[in-house]
Amino acid sequence: MSEPVVWLTIFLLSVFVGVEVIAKVSSTLHTPLMSGANAIHGVILLGAVIVTGSTESTVALVVGLVAIVLAAVNMIGGFVVTDRMLQMFVRRKPGGGK
Amino acid sequence: MIPTWAQLVYLACAMAFILALKGLAGPRTARIGNLIGAAAAVVAVATPFFYLELDHVPLILAAVALGSAIGVVGARRVQMTQMPQMVALFNGVGGGAAALVALLELQELGPHADDVGWFTLAATAFTILVGSVSFAGSAVTFAKLQELMTSRPVVFPGLPVFFALAVVAGIVLGVLVVTDPGMSVGIPLAALGLLLGVLLVLPVGGADVPIVISLLNAFTGLTVAAGGYVLGNVVLLVAGTLVGASGTFLTLLMARAMGRSVSNILFGALRGGSTLGAGEASDRPVRSAGPEDVAILLGYAERVIIVPGYGLAVAQAQHTLRELVDVLLTRGARVDYAIHPVAGRMPGHMNVLLAEAQVPYDQLVEMDDINGEFKHTDVVLVVGANDVVNPAAKTTPGAPIYGMPILDVDEARQVVFLKRSMRPGFAGIENELLFDPRTSLLFGDAKDSLAKVLSAVKAL
Numbered sequence: 001m002s003e004p005v006v007w008l009t010i011f012l013l014s015v016f017v018g019v020e021v022i023a024k025v026s027s028t029l030h031t032p033l034m035s036g037a038n039a040i041h042g043v044i045l046l047g048a049v050i051v052t053g054s055t056e057s058t059v060a061l062v063v064g065l066v067a068i069v070l071a072a073v074n075m076i077g078g079f080v081v082t083d084r085m086l087q088m089f090v091r092r093k094p095g096g097g098k
Numbered sequence: 099m100i101p102t103w104a105q106l107v108y109l110a111c112a113m114a115f116i117l118a119l120k121g122l123a124g125p126r127t128a129r130i131g132n133l134i135g136a137a138a139a140v141v142a143v144a145t146p147f148f149y150l151e152l153d154h155v156p157l158i159l160a161a162v163a164l165g166s167a168i169g170v171v172g173a174r175r176v177q178m179t180q181m182p183q184m185v186a187l188f189n190g191v192g193g194g195a196a197a198l199v200a201l202l203e204l205q206e207l208g209p210h211a212d213d214v215g216w217f218t219l220a221a222t223a224f225t226i227l228v229g230s231v232s233f234a235g236s237a238v239t240f241a242k243l244q245e246l247m248t249s250r251p252v253v254f255p256g257l258p259v260f261f262a263l264a265v266v267a268g269i270v271l272g273v274l275v276v277t278d279p280g281m282s283v284g285i286p287l288a289a290l291g292l293l294l295g296v297l298l299v300l301p302v303g304g305a306d307v308p309i310v311i312s313l314l315n316a317f318t319g320l321t322v323a324a325g326g327y328v329l330g331n332v333v334l335l336v337a338g339t340l341v342g343a344s345g346t347f348l349t350l351l352m353a354r355a356m357g358r359s360v361s362n363i364l365f366g367a368l369r370g371g372s373t374l375g376a377g378e379a380s381d382r383p384v385r386s387a388g389p390e391d392v393a394i395l396l397g398y399a400e401r402v403i404i405v406p407g408y409g410l411a412v413a414q415a416q417h418t419l420r421e422l423v424d425v426l427l428t429r430g431a432r433v434d435y436a437i438h439p440v441a442g443r444m445p446g447h448m449n450v451l452l453a454e455a456q457v458p459y460d461q462l463v464e465m466d467d468i469n470g471e472f473k474h475t476d477v478v479l480v481v482g483a484n485d486v487v488n489p490a491a492k493t494t495p496g497a498p499i500y501g502m503p504i505l506d507v508d509e510a511r512q513v514v515f516l517k518r519s520m521r522p523g524f525a526g527i528e529n530e531l532l533f534d535p536r537t538s539l540l541f542g543d544a545k546d547s548l549a550k551v552l553s554a555v556k557a558l
Contacts, residue, residue, distance in 0.1 A: 022123045
């Protein structure tokens with residue numbers, strides 16, 4: 001297989017997996033699920049790090065560092081805020097007080 | 099070339115992201131799923147430091163630390179009521195980051211355009227454009243939800259034409275990026291993406307904004323996937339595609355829960371003024387009641403259903419409401435909470451808000467299970483909700499919420515609304531139920547009102 005076809009294969013299989021894994025989610029979890037998916041695409045941080053680490057010009061370096069800050073906010077913030085939401089779903093003692 | 103061990107690490111991370119999403123789809127596994135995702139993300143980001151000769155490492159680490167600190171502080175400080183705008187904000191910065199990465203990559207690729215191949219350049223253009231759309235669109239959704247601007251649809255004459263022209267210009271610039279890659283096209287393309295993002299979200303009404311957040315989330319996922327192709331990185335490709343595909347699907351699920359189609363949500367306001375709500379308080383007569391009247395209604399009812407809404411959460415009245423429910427239960431009434439799937443500011447938001455208040459989970463009943471009960475119900479107490487009980491969803495074609503499944507509160511014998519004012523709900527339309535002779539309104543802050551009702555019930 002040529003390389004673009006390999007990538008296309010991975011892409012299409014991922015589409016199916018993506019739809020399949022959330023096919024039966026209840027509306028109760030829509031908010032945390034959206035937030036969690038949001039955090040996962042924060043992995044663009046990886047791309048930002050690689051691009052910034054191989055740049056020479058000062059302008060590109062500054063742009064890259066901005067991208068890193070933004071991506072890190074997305075990724076770390078996303079996972080933390082999702083966890084905060086989910087924590088409350090777990091702590092479900094019957095009749096639990098304040 | 100990426101060494102084999104690193105490729106295997108990336109593969110493992112990609113699989114972990116699949117497990118993470120799968121976990122997030124079920125209540126019992128959600129938290130562990132999220133933690134798996136976080137761990138995989140950290141491992142993936144750490145990996146290039148071990149096989150690439152990266153320059154500027156101290157600066158990069160400082161930037162990561164700064165971004166992480168901002169993210170953690172924001173995530174910890176945000177109130178649960180503000181969750182939708184927080185998700186929008188995080189998504190927007192992610193889209194912005196993807197666009198910037200692609201811009202930098204375009205600069206790298208430019209001089210070697212002949213070796214790169216058109217597809218890589220097209221993927222780069224896609225990432226720049228859609229990443230910018232996501233960034234600007236998310237900024238507008240944030241402004242709408244945070245009430246920095248009106249949450250009603252904003253339309254101006256010629257908007258559809260302007261929008262169509264911008265889309266065509268985007269395609270032209272995208273083609274130019276492929277034929278003549280360089281910053282001179284890349285930067286205008288990014289600027290156009292920002293414009294498109296704003297134009298896309300302006301006409302969307304407040305109640306539909308969460309659907310758009312979900313859609314933009316999917317967009318960002320796809321840009322990350324395209325970025326993965328450009329950089330030759332499999333984790334980005336898989337993670338981005340997963341989010342893009344599941345996000346698109348989630349968007350459709352949410353739209354269905356609201357009885358709307360995605361195209362109607364995005365372009366409904368462009369087709370005509372029909373989705374514009376009145377947005378103003380009416381001066382028609384209503385029956386307002388005092389706390390004592392409400393207490394008598396509730397205290398002697400056998401069957402009571404509570405409909406909690408966003409107003410309850412904003413007033414932080416959950417605990418007072420719980421106390422009231424406890425008293426009613428000891429007086430022998432049967433009391434449930436009816437949860438509409440889109441109560442709050444986003445689908446599933448009310449469950450998050452009530453979970454925060456530790457309302458016992460077994461008292462929460464979902465819409466489909468409780469809707470048959472309303473006709474046997476003596477009193478329905480609506481606390482800070484409006485749109486999800488508005489019969490216009492069934493009776494008024496052309497209303498912004500028409501077609502949305504609602505809680506059949508109008509079938510109950512008595513309805514009590516706790517409201518701050520006559521201002522319409524988030525969808526911006528009036529609720530006929532407020533003017534029904536069986537309805538009483540208790541005006542005021544929800545927490546305050548509930549406290550007064552509570553002491554009046556205790557005194558019965």
